[in-house]
Every structure is written in C-alpha cells, then in structure tokens.
Amino acid sequence: MSSENGNKTICWVPIIRDGVIAAWPICLGYFAIGLAFGVIAQKAGLTPLEIGFMSLMVFAGSAQFIGVSMLSAGAGFIPIVVTTFMVNLRHVLMSSSLSLYLRRINSGWLTLFAYGVTDESFAMNLTRFRDTTWDWRRALVLNHTANIAWIASTVAGGFGGQFIPAGAFGIDYALIAMFLALIVFQLRGMLYIVIGIVAGSVAVIVSLVIPGNAYIIIASVIAATVGVAFKKAGYFRTRREESP
Amino acid sequence: MSTKYLLIVCGMGLVTYVPRWFPLIFLSRRHLPRWLVEWLDFIPVAILSALVVPCLITDGQPRHLDLLRPELYVAIPTFLFGLKTKSLAGTVVVGMALFWLAGMVF
Numbered sequence: 048m049s050s051e052n053g054n055k056t057i058c059w060v061p062i063i064r065d066g067v068i069a070a071w072p073i074c075l076g077y078f079a080i081g082l083a084f085g086v087i088a089q090k091a092g093l094t095p096l097e098i099g100f101m102s103l104m105v106f107a108g109s110a111q112f113i114g115v116s117m118l119s120a121g122a123g124f125i126p127i128v129v130t131t132f133m134v135n136l137r138h139v140l141m142s143s144s145l146s147l148y149l150r151r152i153n154s155g156w157l158t159l160f161a162y163g164v165t166d167e168s169f170a171m172n173l174t175r176f177r178d179t180t181w182d183w184r185r186a187l188v189l190n191h192t193a194n195i196a197w198i199a200s201t202v203a204g205g206f207g208g209q210f211i212p213a214g215a216f217g218i219d220y221a222l223i224a225m226f227l228a229l230i231v232f233q234l235r236g237m238l239y240i241v242i243g244i245v246a247g248s249v250a251v252i253v254s255l256v257i258p259g260n261a262y263i264i265i266a267s268v269i270a271a272t273v274g275v276a277f278k279k280a281g282y283f284r285t286r287r288e289e290s291p
Numbered sequence: 292m293s294t295k296y297l298l299i300v301c302g303m304g305l306v307t308y309v310p311r312w313f314p315l316i317f318l319s320r321r322h323l324p325r326w327l328v329e330w331l332d333f334i335p336v337a338i339l340s341a342l343v344v345p346c347l348i349t350d351g352q353p354r355h356l357d358l359l360r361p362e363l364y365v366a367i368p369t370f371l372f373g374l375k376t377k378s379l380a381g382t383v384v385v386g387m388a389l390f391w392l393a394g395m396v397f
Contacts, residue, residue, distance in 0.1 A: 072383045097292050097300075104304030114303055124299050132306035137338070139310045144334040146318035154316055161312035166342060173335045217391030223362060224369050224386025226343045231373040231382070233336035246337040247344030254345040254354050263341045270337035275330050 057184070066188025069175065073167045073189075074196035076222035080108050081197050085204015087112065091119035095205035102198040107165065109260065110134040111201075137263045141169040148176040149183055156187070163190025167222060170229045238274060238283035246270035361393040 081102075088098045093115065105111055110131045117127045142164050149157060160183065168190045175181035234240050250266035257265075277283055323331075347366050350357040369386035376382070 072379065075383070094292070097296060100292065100297075101300045101303070104300050105307050107307050110303065110307060114299075118296075118299070124295075124302060127299050128302035128306055131303040132310075135307045136310055138307070139314055140334050140338060142311050142314035143318055144331045144338075146315050147323075147328060147331055149315060149319050152319065157315045157319065158312060161315050162308065164311040164315075166338075170335065170339055214391075214394055217387035217389070217394070220362070220365065220387050220390035221383055223343060223346060223366065224383045224390075225379070226339055227366060227370045227386065228373040228379045228382035230336065230339045230343065231370070231377065232379075233339060239333070239336050242333050243336045243340040246340040250341035250345050251349060251356075254349055255356065258353060262345065263338065266341035267334060267337040270341070271330050271333035274333035274337070275326055278329060279326075 059184075062182075062184045063188050065180075066185045067192045069171060069185070070168075070189045070192040070196070072221060072225040073171060073193045075218060076167065076225060077108075077193060077197045078200045079218040079221060081200025082204035084108065084111055084115075085201045085206070087204075088115045088201070089205045091115050093118075093205065095202050098205040099198055099202040102201040105131070106162065106194055106197060107131075107135050108197075134260055137166075137260070137267075138164055138169075140264065140267055141166070144173060145169060148173070152183055156183070160187050160190060163187070163194050165190075165193065167225070168193050170226060174229050174232045236283065238277060241277065241283055242270045242274040245273050361390065361397060365389045365393050 084102075085095075085098055088101075088111075089095070093101075101111055101114070105114070113134060114127055114131060117130065142161060145164065149160065152160075168186075172181075172186040172189060176186070230243060234243065246266045246269075249269050250262045253262035253265050254260075343366075345354070347360065347363045348356060348358055350360060365386060368389060369382060372385045373379075373382040
C-alpha cells in the first residue's frame with residue numbers, strides 16, 4: 048500500500064494550491080462548454096438535478112451532448128450506452144500514456160485518478176509531468192478541480208445559462224488555445240513535429256470519411272506507430288537525448 | 292429523476308469509466324517494453340494534433356473541409372505566440388482575445 052513517500056506525512060496545502068492554479072485554462076473552457084451543455088439539456092427536458100447527476104457520473108463533454116440529443120430523440124438504453132462507449136474509447140490511449148508517470152501508486156488512488164481523465168486534464172498533466180515539480184497528487188487535484196468546474200457550470204446552464212451572452216470574451220476558444228499551447232510544449236524535436244503533422248493530416252482525412260470521433264483514435268495510433276518506425280529507422284533524432 | 296434516466300446515466304458512466312481506469316491499473320504495474328514506452332510517449336502529441344486540427348479546418352455534420360473558419364486564422368497567430376513565448380497562460384489569453392476580435396470584425 049505504500050506510495051513513493053512511504054510513511055512520511057504529506058502537506059496537501061501546496062499540492063491543492065498548485066493543482067487548482069494549473070487547472071484554470073481547463074476550468075475556463077469547461078465553463079463555456081458546460082453552460083452550453085446545461086442550456087441544451089434543459090431545453091431537452093432535463094432538470095438541473097438530472098444534469099448534475101449526468102455530469103457527475105459521466106464527466107465527458109461530447110458524450111454528454113450526444114447522450115442528451117439521443118435521449119430527446121427517444122433512444123433507449125443500449126444505443127445510448129454503446130454510443131457513449133465508442134465516443135469515450137479514446138481515453139484508453141490517454142490512460143495508457145499517463146500510466147508511464149503513475150507507477151507504484153496504490154490502486155485506490157489510481158481508481159480515483161481514472162475518474163478525472165479527460166482530453167484536457169490528460170493534455171495538461173502529461174505536459175506537466177515532465178516538470179519535476181509536478182506529481183500524481185497535483186495531477187489528481189487538477190482532475191477533480193476540472194470536474195467540479197464541469198459539474199457546476201453544467202448545472203448553472205440548466206438553471207438559466209441562456210442569460211449569459213454566447214461567445215463573450217472569446218471564451219469558446221479557451222480550450223483550442225490551450226491545446227495549441229500544449230502542442231508547442233510537446234514538440235521536443237523534429238520527430239515530434241512529424242508525428243503531429245501525420246496525426247493532424249490523418250485525423251482530417253478520416254474525420255471527413257468516417258462519421259463520429261473515431262478519427263481521434265485512428266489518427267493517434269497511426270501517427271505514434273509511424274513515430275516508432277521512424278525512430279527505429281534512425282530518422283529525425285529527437286532533441287531529448289541531448290537535453291539534460 | 293426517472294428510473295430509466297438513472298439507469299441510462301449509470302450505464303454511460305460505467306462505459307466511460309472503464310476505459311479510463313483499466314489501462315492505469317493494468318499498465319502502471321508492469322514492466323513495459325521499450326518500443327511501447329516510446330509509442331506511449333508519442334501518443335500525447337498525436338492525440339493533441341488529432342483533436343485540434345479537424346476543429347480548425349473542418350465543419351458541419353457530415354464534416355466537410357472549410358479553410359475559411361475564424362478558428363483557423365486565429366490559430367495561426369496563437370500558435371506562433373505559443374512557440375515564441377512558451378507561455379500557456381499567455382497563449383490562452385491571446386487566443387481568446389483574437390477569437391473575440393475576429394467575432395466582432397467578421
């Protein structure tokens with residue numbers, strides 16, 4: 048049951064502070080999307096309580112939008128659950144990648160951590176794990192801060208988010224801008240740039256051909272595999288080997 | 292809250308949670324071969340690019356190519372700003388400000 052800290056007591060105050068501060072771009076983005084979701088869900092006939100319950104149980108933006116539209120179209124249990132599974136299957140890749148940084152942590156904490164793995168928390172935590180000041184506890188706080196922001200903003204939207212002007216302050220762009228910045232942090236050499244270009248191109252092509260969001264998994268798997276092949280063949284030396 | 296809604300949401304929660312949970316539990320205790328560690332190390336840049344690029348240049352349902360979206364021409368200066376400053380906060384603020392401006396101008 049021991050973590051890397053053994054029996055040492057842990058001061059959670061700086062950990063919580065760091066995690067919450069790091070979560071702000073995610074919270075901003077979730078606020079915009081969460082309000083929009085709440086408004087749509089309320090129009091589809093859900094109460095704020097039902098909206099909050101879904102955000103708590105599912106905690107996945109696009110799957111919730113799709114779930115609500117299927118519910119209001121009268122779809123049943125199996126189609127909604129199967130669709131949700133397909134839409135959220137991409138988290139397998141994210142959790143697998145995160146597992147590189149979450150070694151020797153007891154399964155109770157991992158179980159709590161897994162709940163908060165989203166596109167956004169994954170991207171932010173993974174970038175920060177390369178930083179020596181970041182650890183799994185801060186990452187856990189970040190996950191759950193984002194979760195609280197999501198639940199609160201979806202419920203707020205359900206109570207009357209239509210009174211807030213859409214698109215104010217460019218808030219709809221917060222997550223795209225965050226992803227762009229996090230891509231910059233990932234570009235640690237020519238090989239990473241090539242992988243990004245391959246992933247982006249394949250994603251666009253697949254998204255035009257196959258409906259849904261399968262393009263995310265397909266493009267990521269192809270691009271990472273191309274990356275391993277290039278590395279094996281000795282193309283595009285990464286900068287990482289040179290840096291300390 | 293009806294029982295049907297309760298069941299559907301619990302089902303959605305379960306099928307969302309398991310793919311998040313299983314790899315963490317399964318992989319974090321195993322010694323991974325080097326190629327897999329490399330592959331997983333390439334996943335972040337691949338996923339981020341696969342998430343963002345279609346948002347910038349495709350639109351609609353079904354999706355079609357659209358190179359005239361404000362999302363795209365705001366992304367270019369935002370990305371360059373990120374490259375230049377390596378600042379997450381700055382990039383988010385610049386991106387939002389430019390997108391807001393773009394919404395007022397166009």
